[in-house]
Amino acid sequence: xxxxxxxxxxxxxxxxxxxxxxxxxxxxxxxxxxxxxxxxxxxxxxxxxxxxxxxxxxxxxxxxxxxxxxxxxxxxxxxxxxxxxxxxxxxxxxxxxxxxxxxxxxxxxxxxxxxxxxxxxxxxxxxxxxxxxxxxxxxxxxxxxxxxxxxxxxxxxxxxxxxxxxxxxxxxxxxxxxxxxxxxxxxxxxxxxxxxxxxxxxxxxxxxxxxxxxxxxxxxxxxxxxxxxxxxxxxxxxxxxxxxxxxxxxxxxxxxxxxxxxxxxxxxxxxxxxxxxxxxxxxxxxxxxxxxxxxxxxxxxxxxxxxxxxxxxxxxxxxxxxxxxxxxxxxxxxxxxxxxxxxxxxxxxxxxxxxxxxxxxxxxxxxxxxxxxxxxxxxxxxxxxxxxxxxxx
Amino acid sequence: xxxxxxxxxxxxxxxxxxxxxxxxxxxxxxxxxxxxxxxxxxxxxxxxxxxxxxxxxxxxxxxxxxxxxxxxxxxxxxxxxxxxxxxxxxxxxxxxxxxxxxxxxxxxxxxxxxxxxxxxxxxxxxxxxxxxxxxxxxxxxxxxxxxxxxxxxxxxxxxxxxxxxxxxxxxxxxxxxxxxxxxxxxxxxxxxxxxxxxxxxxxxxxxxxxxxxxxxxxxxxxxxxxxxxxxxxxxxxxxxxxxxxxxxxxxxxxxxxxxxxxxxxxxxxxxxxxxxxxxxxxxxxxxxxxxxxxxxxxxxxxxxxxxxxxxxxxxxxxxxxxxxxxxxxxxxxxxxxxxxxxxxxxxxxxxxxxxxxxxxxxxxxxxxxxxxxxxx
Numbered sequence: 001x002x003x004x005x006x007x008x009x010x011x012x013x014x015x016x017x018x019x020x021x022x023x024x025x026x027x028x029x030x031x032x033x034x035x036x037x038x039x040x041x042x043x044x045x046x047x048x049x050x051x052x053x054x055x056x057x058x059x060x061x062x063x064x065x066x067x068x069x070x071x072x073x074x075x076x077x078x079x080x081x082x083x084x085x086x087x088x089x090x091x092x093x094x095x096x097x098x099x100x101x102x103x104x105x106x107x108x109x110x111x112x113x114x115x116x117x118x119x120x121x122x123x124x125x126x127x128x129x130x131x132x133x134x135x136x137x138x139x140x141x142x143x144x145x146x147x148x149x150x151x152x153x154x155x156x157x158x159x160x161x162x163x164x165x166x167x168x169x170x171x172x173x174x175x176x177x178x179x180x181x182x183x184x185x186x187x188x189x190x191x192x193x194x195x196x197x198x199x200x201x202x203x204x205x206x207x208x209x210x211x212x213x214x215x216x217x218x219x220x221x222x223x224x225x226x227x228x229x230x231x232x233x234x235x236x237x238x239x240x241x242x243x244x245x246x247x248x249x250x251x252x253x254x255x256x257x258x259x260x261x262x263x264x265x266x267x268x269x270x271x272x273x274x275x276x277x278x279x280x281x282x283x284x285x286x287x288x289x290x291x292x293x294x295x296x297x298x299x300x301x302x303x304x305x306x307x308x309x310x311x312x313x314x315x316x317x318x319x320x321x322x323x324x325x326x327x328x329x330x331x332x333x334x335x336x337x338x339x340x341x342x343x344x345x346x347x348x349x350x351x352x353x354x355x356x357x358x359x360x361x362x363x364x365x366x367x368x369x370x371x372x373x374x375x376x377x378x379x380x381x382x383x384x385x386x387x388x389x390x391x392x393x
Numbered sequence: 394x395x396x397x398x399x400x401x402x403x404x405x406x407x408x409x410x411x412x413x414x415x416x417x418x419x420x421x422x423x424x425x426x427x428x429x430x431x432x433x434x435x436x437x438x439x440x441x442x443x444x445x446x447x448x449x450x451x452x453x454x455x456x457x458x459x460x461x462x463x464x465x466x467x468x469x470x471x472x473x474x475x476x477x478x479x480x481x482x483x484x485x486x487x488x489x490x491x492x493x494x495x496x497x498x499x500x501x502x503x504x505x506x507x508x509x510x511x512x513x514x515x516x517x518x519x520x521x522x523x524x525x526x527x528x529x530x531x532x533x534x535x536x537x538x539x540x541x542x543x544x545x546x547x548x549x550x551x552x553x554x555x556x557x558x559x560x561x562x563x564x565x566x567x568x569x570x571x572x573x574x575x576x577x578x579x580x581x582x583x584x585x586x587x588x589x590x591x592x593x594x595x596x597x598x599x600x601x602x603x604x605x606x607x608x609x610x611x612x613x614x615x616x617x618x619x620x621x622x623x624x625x626x627x628x629x630x631x632x633x634x635x636x637x638x639x640x641x642x643x644x645x646x647x648x649x650x651x652x653x654x655x656x657x658x659x660x661x662x663x664x665x666x667x668x669x670x671x672x673x674x675x676x677x678x679x680x681x682x683x684x685x686x687x688x689x690x691x692x693x694x695x696x697x698x699x700x701x702x703x704x705x706x707x708x709x710x711x712x713x714x715x716x717x718x719x720x721x722x723x724x725x726x727x728x729x730x731x732x733x734x735x736x737x738x739x740x741x742x743x744x745x746x747x748x749x750x751x752x753x754x755x756x757x758x759x760x761x762x763x764x765x766x767x768x769x
Contacts (some may be wrong), residue, residue: 093599095645178664207566247596283595308646324645350645 053233055112056083057181061336065183066236066275069104070359074182075346077332078341079300081275083236084228085333086266088297089279091243095305097325098154100358102240104185105277107132107195109238111183116202116240120214121246125203128242129196136186136357159261176255186356206241210250212261215241219265219276226273237274239265244280253285255289262296298333303350317349318364325350327360394638394650395429395663398603399436401640405447405544405578412572415581416597418606421636425654426607427457428661430583434463434548435470441480441546442472448578450545451535452530453483456520460485482533485516486526490558520555523563527570531645534576544578547571552584552597561593568600607654608635632656636663636756 057065065080074080081087091098108173109116110132118125204218205325219239226237244262245252252258262278269276281320282290294300304326307313314320327348348360398415406412417433419426434453440446453463460483467474467481474481489495495518517529534545550557555564571580586594586606598604609631633655640648652663 050677093595094639094641094647097645247562247599248569251567252562253560281599284592284599286592305641305645307648308640308642310647 044058048143053235054076055108055114055181056233056236063335064233066112066238067108068101069106069108069182069185070101070358070360071182071184072348072358073101073327076329076343076360077299080182081277082333082335083233083273083275084270084335085275085298086262086296087267087275087277087299087301087333088293089277090300090302091279092302092304092325093283094283095303095325097303097305097327098242100187100350101301101303102242102277102279103132103187104358105135106240107185107191108183109197110191110199110201111135113199114235115202115222115225117202117204117219117237118242119204119206119218119240120242121205121207121249123205123207125205128192129201129203132191132196133185133187134189134191135183136189145223184357187352187358188356206244206249206251208250211254212251212257216261216264220268223268223272223274228271228273234275235273237272239269239274239276240349241276241278244278245284246281247284252284255286257289259289259292259296262293266296266298275364294330297331298335300329300331302328302330304328316365319349319351319361322351322353323349394437394652394665395432395636395654397640397650398605398638399433399440402433402437402546402579402581403440403446405546411602412574412577413579413603414568414572414601415579415603415605417581417583417605417607418586418597419583420585420587423528423607423609423631423659424585425634425656426585428656428659429636429654430548430550430581430607431466432661432683433581435467435472435605437546437548438467438472438481439456442476446546448538448544448546449480450543451481452534452537452545452547453481454486454526454530454547454549455483455549456486456490456549459487468664478539482515482537484526484529484533486520486554488516489518490520490554502656511534521558523559523567527567530571531576538576540612544576546578547580549580549582552582553588556589556593561596565596565600568597572600602641604639606637608637610634610653635666726729 055066057067059065059079059082063079063082065074065082067080068077089098089101093165106116106129118128118130122128172179172185202218202222204215206212206215222237226235245258265278270393278372280293282293285293306325308321310320310387317323327350329343329346332343334341345362347363349363351359351361353359394630401413402415404413415433417426417429419429432450436447438451441448441451453460456462463483464474472500483768515529517526519525531545534547538545551565555567568580568582571577582597584594584597610630633653636652636654638648638650640650651666653666654661654663656662
């Protein structure tokens with residue numbers, strides 16, 4: 001048995017039209033007919049032949065993703081935010097978690113040198129740029145990030161294992177921080193100045209505008225820089241609009257106008273290589289308009305506050321002490337496909353790991369005290385300890 | 394909890410943050426919002442006079458009562474209004490909010506303008522102009538505390554009155570400007586929630602960092618009182634109610650507290666609730682999964698467990714334990730073969746696997762006859 005024939009190659013995401021060094025096969029998992037060392041260089045070489053722009057990831061159905069700035073969120077959404085989509089975040093009036101999402105999104109764009117348009121209802125939106133986080137330490141010290149392709153996960157007493165000496169290499173050509181797709185942002189340290197100055201950052205205040213015509217024009221001129229056509233992408237753009245229907249804005253009672261702005265933004269974004277993130281507090285809209293806005297979104301998220309010192313919740317969930325809020329994924333964008341994205345879980349807890357890094361975790365039930373409840377709810381496997389019933393075979 | 398609110402208003406704002414803002418909200422079912430407002434006003438005033446608070450002055454924007462009413466009230470509560478150091482200013486929006494009296498007097502030839510020269514009150518004749526209102530408040534405040542970095546508090550008597558004359562977005566703009574002004578220490582206002590649409594109440598709650606709502610003791614459907622309650626009992630319960638507060642904390646969590654209050658002879662007393670109704674927020678958690686991930690500590694412990702079939706490098710052949718107690722030879726290795734749960738022994742550095750066998754009658758496992766492929 002040729003062990004080298006059984007070497008697994010890490011699946012590389014690539015566009016179908018990319019010239020592939022393995023004839024007849026487009027990005028599938030098949031053993032190469034060459035030796036491993038050349039296989040590894042082959043894969044890196046094939047990566048480099050793609051017009052590799054840092055910050056872009058190629059996904060299925062011809063979609064190109066940009067990172068949201070939160071590694072967990074990228075994983076949940078299947079790669080990130082697809083270019084050409086409109087992401088809406090429903091705020092909770094009682095918690096500022098949408099700002100965390102926006103900060104990571106904007107920082108990620110600046111680190112990847114993607115132009116940014118930021119609109120907010122404050123008088124001086126530029127001040128917000130000072131609160132953007134900086135990329136934290138590299139991924140080496142994160143023990144929770146286990147690599148599923150790593151064969152050390154399953155230890156088998158197999159006598160042919162000793163032939164597998166050179167098996168454990170990683171195709172981590174992207175370890176270099178500059179080319180990392182998604183950074184882990186340290187919310188305690190502000191972004192370095194060189195990322196902010198000299199960049200294409202446009203800040204708009206929507207506080208005093210009587211209608212949305214000015215904002216619409218700014219968005220249109222911004223998006224004109226990233227037209228979508230068949231040529232390769234030079235760069236992608238990011239738009240972030242914070243608290244779009246904030247009550248202190250003069251246009252905030254013009255509900256139909258706001259809706260038509262969102263609709264026109266969505267249509268222009270579709271034909272651009274950009275992503276727009278719009279946050280809004282749905283409690284300040286009338287219910288029918290809140291529904292309409294939610295339908296406009298390609299990807300719909302919502303953040304919610306959690307009660308403090310709630311004993312019931314602390315009993316129900318593990319890790320309640322570290323949680324700062326909840327994130328719900330209502331809709332995930334599926335462009336160019338009719339297959340919907342169905343997630344295992346739609347509610348995630350927002351935690352700040354070491355008070356710095358934003359982490360999303362699925363909600364886990366706290367272990368039920370085995371003396372009180374029935375045992376079948378407590379553990380997943382365990383045939384040995386359950387009482388033998390009539391179904392014992 | 395009235396105490397916590399008083400403390401929050403007293404402590405004021407941190408550098409670079411918006412000032413804490415409180416909405417007091419009541420309804421016709423339990424219309425004691427004004428009592429709460431005056432209670433907080435007197436508490437804050439005594440704190441200011443005793444120099445216990447961050448702010449050194451208070452600007453009271455009076456819409457629903459005249460300034461003299463407030464001065465009397467404060468005097469009755471034992472707070473020295475006419476003290477040597479000026480600490481309170483009242484912006485009088487009650488007497489002539491739209492400037493009609495002025496216009497009337499001016500149209501009557503030569504009529505003298507009656508100036509409201511009461512102590513500590515300045516008149517506002519145009520409440521429709523939010524910018525003017527804002528600048529008047531700030532000016533008055535600076536008049537009390539001077540030009541330095543000292544802050545002052547703002548109390549708005551009734552937001553409903555402003556909303557009669559101005560749109561909610563301009564009022565929201567006024568409130569957010571006041572909050573973000575770095576001379577304002579804290580701000581609170583009263584609103585009667587049934588005078589407006591829900592959206593207005595939602596906006597006011599959005600703009601504030603604390604929301605105190607006053608509710609009757611017995612919440613009957615549609616606010617109608619139960620028919621079988623006797624009239625004296627109804628009247629007795631009318632003066633009592635529940636005081637719920639929601640604090641928006643800096644870390645994004647919401648602190649919910651409740652108290653009972655009792656109004657007697659225009660004084661309001663708070664006491665904590667005897668029986669707690671636990672509101673379980675089950676609605677927030679639709680699908681909760683079991684934790685299949687391992688924490689760091691658990692991962693380290695798992696790595697320490699010696700698996701049975703692997704060579705440990707000692708050169709000894711490994712016996713496969715089948716769970717029967719009959720195995721007598723002592724083992725220097727750990728017990729092998731596991732069930733679903735791995736448990737670790739704190740004392741030894743090696744992990745242990747604990748295997749509980751179903752019964753001794755079972756036929757031997759296939760473990761005892763391993764494949765040729767396996768490396769044991």
